[in-house]
Amino acid sequence: MTAGAPTDPIPLLVPDVPDPLSLLPYLQRMHAARYYSNGGPLVRELEDRFAERFGLGAEQVTTVASATLGLELVLQSLGLRAGSRVLMPTFTFAATATAVLRAGHVPVLCDVDADSWLLTPDIARGAHATDAVDAVLPVAALGMPHDMAAWQRFEDETGLPVVIDAAAGFGSQWLAGASGTLVFSLHATKSLPAGEGGFVVSSRPGLAARVRQLANFGINLDPASHLPVGALAAVGTNAKMSELHAAVALASLACWEQGAQARRALQREMQDALARAADGRIAWQLAGPAGAIAAPTLLCARMPDAACRGRLEALCAAQGIATRRWYQPLMHRMEALLPFCTLLPTPQADALAETLIGLPFFPKMDPAQMQRLTRVMEQAMRS
Structure with missing residues (x-):
């Protein structure tokens, strides 16, 4: 192939x-x-x-x-x-x-x-x-x-x-x-x-x-x-x-500098394409006073709700597109950790975990792969 x-x-x-x-x-x-x-x-x-x-x-x-x-x-x-x-x-x-x-x-x-x-x-x-x-x-x-x-x-x-x-x-x-x-x-x-x-x-x-x-x-x-x-x-x-x-x-x-530049350009291109496919209904991690990520290695989108994330995951799985729920389960939901930790209230993290999804992102990702991903995003949003 x-x-x-x-x-x-x-x-x-x-x-x-x-x-x-x-x-x-x-x-x-x-x-x-x-x-x-x-x-x-x-x-x-x-x-x-x-x-x-x-x-x-x-x-x-x-x-x-x-x-x-x-x-x-x-x-x-x-x-x-x-x-x-x-x-x-x-x-x-x-x-x-x-x-x-x-x-x-x-x-x-x-x-x-x-x-x-x-x-x-x-x-x-x-x-x-x-x-x-x-x-x-x-x-x-x-x-x-x-x-x-x-x-x-x-x-x-x-x-x-x-x-x-x-x-x-x-x-x-x-x-x-x-x-x-x-x-x-x-x-x-x-x-x-x-x-x-x-x-x-x-x-x-x-x-x-x-x-x-x-x-x-x-x-x-x-x-x-x-x-x-x-x-x-x-x-x-x-x-x-x-x-x-x-x-x-x-x-x-x-070769780090040129690699970092390529990663930033790819991130901008993919975020713009996916945001258009989602009709502006997805959110990205926002930079703070220290600035943005100089050499992104992951692409994580926040979907409008858990059901929409579930649809996107199912569509991706059916088409052989890998996804990941990054940093999930949250630490306070890891059974192996619970006996040894103290938990404070985590409403924002809990809400984030309901909607966050990691999408394919790597150097030399080709246009056809990006198009497949954006089409799947459109399908998930139409559903």
Whole structure:
């Protein structure tokens, strides 16, 4: 069958990883150095590149094996007492909650803003006032960036540490002159793919260094320390990024800008076409003070009602068009999490979960695939 034929399935996502020829120079360097893990030259170069982008010192950035492990180790590095209450949105990927639990704390699940779909400082203030928490873990939902100046003011006012789960936010989420801590993912489906991996950016003194140590089992490597080199300074884990994943990330970084531009153009084209097909009756995630998503990786529409979403899902399934109810079930509807979480009122997140649908979106999506999707949207709306 030819690409884009009416009977071909349309996938939800297609990873945009650099081709083998683009990777070859980095792989050759890795092989020549005979360095494959444990903070090799490619990992150090990648960390330097990230530090330069964020305008920070190299000691304020560290890579990790995944964003999930990065979140766990950041939470461990904050020095919170065991069982601390960590405020986080119920509208997020499961890894946010599991990271809190695996760090030994209690997820306190709260609502999100109706337009941006983010946990905002105002929501956090209200939650803390009625049900005190010990830290806050906002999420850059679907890649939408947070206003870091607003979160810095929140930290200054409350004394609560804030860590942004920016897993999907590379290129969009910045410190923007404020203090803060960000954790990014380099998973294959993200805008900067390494296959697997992540990195931590933090202006908090010593935090990135602490994460780096914990990611290497917690072993002391500082000769000036009171501990012998090789002794455990803390109980960590193996969360180091490999040289192979750093090679893929460096190759991805080399072509990131043009990829981000193409993703933005595709998003505008698809949103406009789908909005016309839906006669303006669908809604999109709205940007806040920190701006829009610089390199979108997902396309999520809010349908007029649950019945309309159900019709669209059924029509898509019949035609081999993949869809996904992103971030659903909500965290407070996950049976495996419920015994370990505290739930605050979540009316906006509950309403969002009734109507949100993820639609196919990937680089090099062809016009025929887009036309099939818009026709299905028209059918769902006519019904």
